[in-house]
Amino acid sequence: MEWLIFGFLSLWLLVSVFGTLFLKNPVHVILAFLSVILAIAGIFLHLGAELLAGLQLIVYAVAIIVFYVLVITTIPWEKVKKFEGIYKREALLAVPFLLISFLPIAYMVLEGKFAVSQKVITEGNIQSVGKTLFTNYLFPFEVASVILLTAMIGAILLGRKEE
Amino acid sequence: MKIEVAYILISIFLFLSGLFGVIIRKNLITLLVSTELMLNGVNLGLVSMDKMVGGVEGQVFALFVITVAAAEVAIGLGLVVAIFRLRGYEGSSEIIQLRD
Numbered sequence: 272m273e274w275l276i277f278g279f280l281s282l283w284l285l286v287s288v289f290g291t292l293f294l295k296n297p298v299h300v301i302l303a304f305l306s307v308i309l310a311i312a313g314i315f316l317h318l319g320a321e322l323l324a325g326l327q328l329i330v331y332a333v334a335i336i337v338f339y340v341l342v343i344t345t346i347p348w349e350k351v352k353k354f355e356g357i358y359k360r361e362a363l364l365a366v367p368f369l370l371i372s373f374l375p376i377a378y379m380v381l382e383g384k385f386a387v388s389q390k391v392i393t394e395g396n397i398q399s400v401g402k403t404l405f406t407n408y409l410f411p412f413e414v415a416s417v418i419l420l421t422a423m424i425g426a427i428l429l430g431r432k433e434e
Numbered sequence: 435m436k437i438e439v440a441y442i443l444i445s446i447f448l449f450l451s452g453l454f455g456v457i458i459r460k461n462l463i464t465l466l467v468s469t470e471l472m473l474n475g476v477n478l479g480l481v482s483m484d485k486m487v488g489g490v491e492g493q494v495f496a497l498f499v500i501t502v503a504a505a506e507v508a509i510g511l512g513l514v515v516a517i518f519r520l521r522g523y524e525g526s527s528e529i530i531q532l533r534d
Contacts, residue, residue, distance in 0.1 A: 277437055281444050288448060291467060292455045300464045304471070311474055314441065318485045320493050323477075323500075330500050335470070335507050342511045343463060346518055354525035357458040365457045369450045380442050381435075385486055399490045400497075408494050415501045422505035429512030 276317055284310040295355045301339050308332045322397045441482035448475030460525050462517070466510045473503045 287310060290303030308331045315324035404412060452475060455468025477496045484492030517529060 273437055277440060281440075284444065284448070288451050288471065291471060292451060292458075297461055297463050300467055304467050307471065307474065311478060314444075314478060315481055318438075318441065318481050320481050320484070320496075323481060323493055323496055326497065326500055327477075330504060331470075331474075335504065338507055338511060339463065339467070342515060345515065354460045354528075356460055358460060358527075362454075362458040365454055369454055373446060373450055376446050377443055380439060380446070385483075387487065396490075396493075400493050403490050404494050404497070411498060415498055418505055419501060422508045426508040426512040429509070429516050 280310055280313050280317060284314070293357065297343055297355070298340075301336060301343070305332060305336050308336070319396060322400050436486070438482045438486040442479055445475045445479035445482065448472075448478060450475075460527070462514050462526055463511075465526055466507070466514070469506070469510075470503060473499055473506075 284307060287303050287306035291300055291307060294300050294303060308327060312324045312327045312332070315321075315327060449472050452468050452471030452473075455471060456465055459465045459468060477499050480492040480496045480499070484490065521528070521531075
């Protein structure tokens, strides 16, 4: 049963990834990317990370996708249509390099041994993630808020009209 | 083979296909979508490693990665709109203002 769920989710993910890479129209690419997001949220649920599945749906599937669609609507359509598709020669050149870099990593993952701790988590997922986030990782959490504020100011400055 | 190892293989494939998309795409917006694929691959690897090792630190890191992805999208799309307003071009091979 577990492998059945794995097969369904990973097949869905692979089909949407190929759609994201090779579709021509940018709106279709964003729809395929939304499908990738939903598949990854399902995989997070399967792996027992409920908090991240919810955050994936809220942050990616709502905020980021809507942002992409808004930017596409502000750009005139005929200018977008002039640069669609892929570079064919670069694609042919990139495939062997990526295959060569995939094979050793996959070999190391398959043959290596992982350290498995015997620590059993008794409380729920969201509880344990929240406790770790607000005790050990409190300072990175505050730094993340500063990063978001800086990105907001930078986006306002970049999107402003020049006088 | 355990199921987490299979998910780690899927995450490596997702990261490398995002890199492939960054190399081959012509449109700037789809190029940004490919970088999002790379970030999602890293997230998937962190969470499946977390399930295998039995901790929660990987999920905390994945949360930070989602934060950085949101900031990156805001800045990247702001840059796309600024470049479009500057030259009217939108292809990834047409941005050569720094070279000239």
